[in-house]
Amino acid sequence: MKKKIVVLTGAGISAESGIATFRDSNGLWENHDIMDVATPEGWRKDRELVLEFYNQRRKQAKNVEPNAGHLALVELEKHYEVTIVTQNIDNLHEKAGSTNVIHLHGELFKSQSTVDSSLVYEMEDWELKLGDKCEKGSQLRPFVVWFGEAVPKMEEAILVASKADIFIVVGTSLLVYPAAGLMDYTPLGIPKYVVDPNLPSTSPDPNLTLIEEKASTGMQKILEALIP
Numbered sequence: 001m002k003k004k005i006v007v008l009t010g011a012g013i014s015a016e017s018g019i020a021t022f023r024d025s026n027g028l029w030e031n032h033d034i035m036d037v038a039t040p041e042g043w044r045k046d047r048e049l050v051l052e053f054y055n056q057r058r059k060q061a062k063n064v065e066p067n068a069g070h071l072a073l074v075e076l077e078k079h080y081e082v083t084i085v086t087q088n089i090d091n092l093h094e095k096a097g098s099t100n101v102i103h104l105h106g107e108l109f110k111s112q113s114t115v116d117s118s119l120v121y122e123m124e125d126w127e128l129k130l131g132d133k134c135e136k137g138s139q140l141r142p143f144v145v146w147f148g149e150a151v152p153k154m155e156e157a158i159l160v161a162s163k164a165d166i167f168i169v170v171g172t173s174l175l176v177y178p179a180a181g182l183m184d185y186t187p188l189g190i191p192k193y194v195v196d197p198n199l200p201s202t203s204p205d206p207n208l209t210l211i212e213e214k215a216s217t218g219m220q221k222i223l224e225a226l227i228p
């Protein structure tokens, strides 16, 4: 039976594909205050601005390709049972070919009803407009978990993390909870790795290997360590 690897990824794994992280740009996300574009309050204040913000993210994501960091995770699947738990809303893990991805914070290329959160739709194109409605007649919103909203996939992610044989963290500042706490649910004593050019703070742990590099080169080191 293959060993289980669980990988927590954040905005940093997509940085080398050309998608900006937000902690690296002074807490602004593509020049927007996150309170305006990634909170329920922002949505109530100006739905048009929020729709346009995610339209631009979708337009951009359509034109970028996965990088060596994403591809290394696909390579790992040949030798391990890999589950990726991503905070990213882009689809670069899927585009690279990873088959088992849990999107904690939603998916850019899906829309969601504003009266019934179970109604989620694939988006054919990049644009979601005021007046686009769900089957129950309410305005569609981006299928994104905003700050202050519940993270429905967290339970599934915790279950997966609790059964990991190896845990890898790539490109996240580990500042956004509950995702940042996922490492705490892994079994005691398993090998853990953190890849990030600006390492986030973690508790001291003899089983934790810190790799202070970008996702592309850092993940290459992990492949060398984990694939015979």
Ligand code: NAD
Binding pocket: 009, 010, 011, 012, 013, 014, 015, 016, 019, 020, 021, 022, 023, 024, 029, 087, 088, 089, 090, 105, 170, 171, 172, 173, 174, 175, 176, 195, 196, 197, 198, 199, 200, 213, 214, 215, 216
């Ligand atoms: P973050 O912006 O808080 O942190 C990014 C981390 O990536 C930092 O620690 C930084 O040092 C690291 N980093 C920068 N370049 C890197 C590289 N080349 N390789 C590896 N690491 C690199 O991101 P976060 O922790 O994911 O939290 C931000 C939240 O914003 C997430 O919840 C996410 O939903 C959202 N977000 C998503 C995207 C996306 O989907 N691509 C982009 C920006 C923000």
